[in-house]
Amino acid sequence: MSKLCFFVQYLPIEGLAAFNKATAELLFGADNPVIKQGRVATLQSLSGTGSLRLAAAFIQRYFPEAKVLISSPTWGNHKNIFNDARVPWSEYRYYDPKTVGLDFEGMIADIQAAPDGSFVLLHGCAHNPTGIDPTPEQWEKIADVIQEKKHMPFFDVAYQGFASGSLDEDASSVRLFVERGLEVFVAQSYSKNLGLYAERIGAINVVCSAPEVANRVKSQLKRLARPMYSNPPIHGARIVANVVGDPVMFGEWKQEMEEMAGRIKNVRQKLYDSLSAKDKSGKDWSFILRQIGMFSYTGLNKTQSDNMTDKWHIYMTKDGRISLAGLSLAKCEYLADAIIDSFHNIS
Template sequence: MTVAVEVSRFNDITMAPPDPILGVSEAFKADDHEMKLNLGVGAYRTEDLQPYVLNVVKKVSCFIYSCSCLLHESVLCVYYICFEYVLKFDITFSYKICRQKILCWNGESISGTGSLRLAAALIERYFTGSKVLISSPTWGNHKNIFNDARVPWSEYRYYDPKTVGLDFDGMIADIKAAPEGSFVLLHGCAHNPTGIDPTPAQWERIADVIQEKSHIPFFDFAYQGFASGCLDKDALSMRLFAARGMELLIAQSYGKNMGLYAERIGALNVVCSSSEDAKRVKSQLKRIARATYSSPPVHGARIVANVVGNPDLFNEWKEEMELMAGRITSVRKKLYDSLIAKDNSGKDWSFILKHIGMFSFTGLTEAQIENMTSKWHVYMTKDGRISLAGLSSAKCEYLADAFIDSFHNVS
């Protein structure tokens, strides 16, 4: 009797590369060393290195659960977060002035990643042949998102390893050289992974070149409030572009600045030049969202709408954000002071202070990163990025020792 051999229909599917952040977290959990540090994940931690739930979020959550009128039914794929509230602190200081100058469509999406993916789908369908320019380096998932949406991309220079700072001349040259009408993906503030942001004057020059080339600015805005501790200051870049009357896309997340990581709450904002354009964009994004996830999650959106829409809660949120950003700034300073006190080699550690937000790009080689992990139990991504949010003041001197040993004793 002949037994038929089953041939799998999935044989041609190749193994996807492992997620680097997941690998770092799993290795960290398996380590039982008392001084171990997880500097890989970009999530805020307290001084005790524990997750933090904002007090204002606790208040609003209790209110929401106490309201019997707020049902657990799904909402339509049209946005839940009020357009007015988003503009209040993102694009312009004055909502009324903004409404007179530009027309926007705002739709709730599944966090910042979902916002990027919706925008990528829009680009693929209605901007055939357009390329997205991505900074080198950039957040690890950007390339994955555009590859998945079949949107072509290329990189523009951003990080200068010699200065551990911004390669501004290279950035401008590459944006100039790109085909006219390209989408330029920009980090609104607290660039991930480098922690290096352009100055206000440099943002003006970037806007000049993008206008000259008829490019479309596309902001990934995941860290508002985490760069400076001030919502308004961190929105400077986008407000500058909007004030010029430029059309632009903004992919926004409330995961970091409200600590709503698991709620997956974000928004895609599209600034158009006419009401007719806005209507067409809105209709197509609703259609894409409907086919992708049907309707967005509502609990996180209700939290955001209540916090941003209530003046007292809004001010309390801003105070908590200032405290969170302040803790990160504090450990930056202590780490720098520890490095200066311990290292007599003359190495310039000032990049630690010049970078902003959660991250710093250290310039460590792969061999040095391996030494950080195997010898010092410090876990980080393989590109040399560290998250200062995962560092406590108590462990700054320990991390300084690890850096000095790795930089000077490992080639």
């Protein structure tokens, strides 16, 4: 009896079925044809990192000549993951320090110049670390080039619902590519939007051209997952399935995400207002409002960031990134004073 109790706690390699169904429907929309036609291979994995790593192993085994294109800059662990999987990668231009915005022309040129059939790693929403996302019109152009070059779009979706406050809006970039009929890789994480960091809950989804292809892809993903971590954890998966599956809890969750995203937007507005009022140089600080999500690139260099810490006791990364999730409205004016001092008085 004790042995039976021990073994029944294991999930199958692909994870909790109710979780996989819920997570794919959240990402693509429950009425999406790819869901109804059974063209999505979904495996529960170890949050976003584990999902990316599993996909990287899949690329290394079945696309041995392919290269992955990664934005410059990107989340620090992306390069580690593909290095560990022995998948070659290169960077495409993304951040323009002159405008503190998107280097869209550079991005398109680099994706265009990549060998046909490359994998292009894209941030679905709330680009980490810059907070700079393409506009809907720019996403259309990115999809055009990827389709023309026969590249494989590979989305990292770590903030669905946590960026704009809308699950659907934050998945719109992924859904655009799916609507184009492209095969797509998508890694998901529930660390931020449901606060399940310690539970390591996420999924890898592969949208395929046909149901039989999805079945084969899922089978091979399971073969890769088995020696890597055997099977995923159960408790966080049940939380996701229960929250999404219960209309009352689902509504509460969506409301909480709207409130959290709204609070960060309010902080952005207050910081922008403070900078605009205090800075007499005429500098345009509107990039703060155009960015989205938890993080903001301020445009400060390493020396200026050091001044923020040494003089103002504001701790930030050396590339000028700040976390707005940890900023209160009451501290916006102090932060604005520090940014203005560092920007204008430190070279």
